[in-house]
Amino acid sequence: MTFWILAPIMVVAALGILFVRKAVHAALLLAVVMISLAFLYAVLDAPFLFAVQIIVYTGAILMLFLFVMMLIGVDATDSVVETIRGQRAMAVVLGLLFGTTLVLGVSQVTLGTVVGLDEANAGGNVPAIANILFSRYVFAFEATSALLITAALGAMVLAHRERLTPKATQADLAAQRIRDFAEHGKHPGPLPSPGVYARHNAVDTPALLPDGTAAESSVSRVLAARGTVRSAPAMADDIDDVRRQIAGFEAQDPTTDPAAMPETSGKAGAPAHTTEDVRKDVDQ
Amino acid sequence: MTQYVVLSAILFTIGCVGVLTRRNAIVVFMCVELMLNACNLAFVAFARQHGNLDGQITAFFVMVVAAAEVVIGLAIIMTIFRTRRSASVDDASLLKY
Structure with missing residues (x-):
């Protein structure tokens, strides 16, 4: 079954x-x-x-x-191109021939009644296997240990890679950094951290330089390659938006109905925020 | 008992065709493993057929040898990949010329 x-x-x-x-x-x-x-x-x-x-x-x-x-x-996927013409078809034909021969041959043999392992397994399967393994097959077992040791050594030798150049020490790295600064003007210090904004604080928003442009080096290259970096000026615009709203509050009489205020909303894509949100921000 | 041997034959054939058709060295290797496993199934089935455990012992030794073979084979595939940046068996044809 x-x-x-x-x-x-x-x-x-x-x-x-x-x-x-x-x-x-x-x-x-x-x-x-x-x-x-x-x-x-x-x-x-x-x-x-x-x-x-x-x-x-x-x-x-x-x-x-x-x-x-x-x-x-x-x-890594297989290439579909055949290096030998018709190899695939030949392989399938050969495989079918081989398989049919094998299956037909096997199915025509009468194997007789199944003896079953109840007698051989009488004292348990594992003790029975151990009895045979450590008596009749003990030499094969010892040879196996030699094989396994050889295989382990072989794998280590094959996977080992000789270091051709000396490992760069911390002093070398520091010297290289200063050399880069002297020759290419590359900033020797750490990279700037990504931007922190009032409404967004994540590694995908670049920091802003003093002139308002995005600092490209403040976001990971991986994010830049994926194209998931958020636009910093858009975020800055949100900040301006909030600032305008706050200015609007202060200019107005606090007793007026909030619904009557000028419609303010976030940038396209950003969740639209209402005046209530802004008031909450102001309170905090 | 015949059905086990037939299944073993089918699996062996599939492994054979896989070795002949696939290009990725790792997949070729997996197909070799499939063939070894198919043989093991036949061994275990015959052990039950004949009522002695020699078949199971043989299957056990086949497993040990397969483990050693996989270790070495994968190390070789990795070494080839390091030098040729490819795991395709077609790219490792330097001995041909």
Whole structure:
């Protein structure tokens, strides 16, 4: 029963690996296949392999895949261009041929009655596996340890990058900063902080220079590249707006009806503020 | 029991086609993992068929070797990416000429 639920899911997910463009999606689909496989192991009387499949495959190997994917760039997609003409079609034809042969061959074999693992698993699956692993397969087990150490060393050697230039010390950085100032006139101090306004205070509003223009260096380059920087003069205009309203209050008789005041509203895009808001601001 | 082996064959074939068609080295690697997993399924199924645990032991060793292989393979992919700024298998064709 479990098999007939999981098998279609696994085949669909595996086929998805062939068709999705992004590597991350392929990794997630592979995770589906592997977890389903773990459940099939549980059905097949292999509780130890069920745990190992989830811990080692889904937990370690797939996470390693995802880590490397993040290092390489998540957005890397496959190129659609074929380097060898007709390679894709050939591969599909070959795959279909191979698959049909394999499936037909397997389905024609009569496997006989299933012996089942009840007898072998009598004292528990894990003790039974341990008994075999540390007696008949003990040499293979020792060889495995050598393999794992070699793999760990190999990964370290491959991932290690020799530093070709000496690391820049703080003194070097300071000297470079002063050199930039002497040669290009680049400001040696820290960058200005973004603007703080009466109605907006966030990293996306540039500070204003004394002449009223925006200080470009006060907002992050990332925000500038995304085009989400707010216009500082527009914000400054809001300030002027508030100031005008306050001036209007003071000029008028406090007993007059607020509704009769000249219509004032914020800049387009900014929430329209009413005279009540302004009075609140004044009170504060 | 036949259905497990058939499913294993189908998964192996899908992995095979993936290795042949995909260009991204990481996805190619994932397809290799899919093939290894398909073999493991067959091993575990046959272990139950024959009533001894040797198949499960073999599947366990396959997992260990796959883990080692993934570590080295991904390190190689990263090294290639560092020098060529690309994870596509088509770009690593220097040995061809």
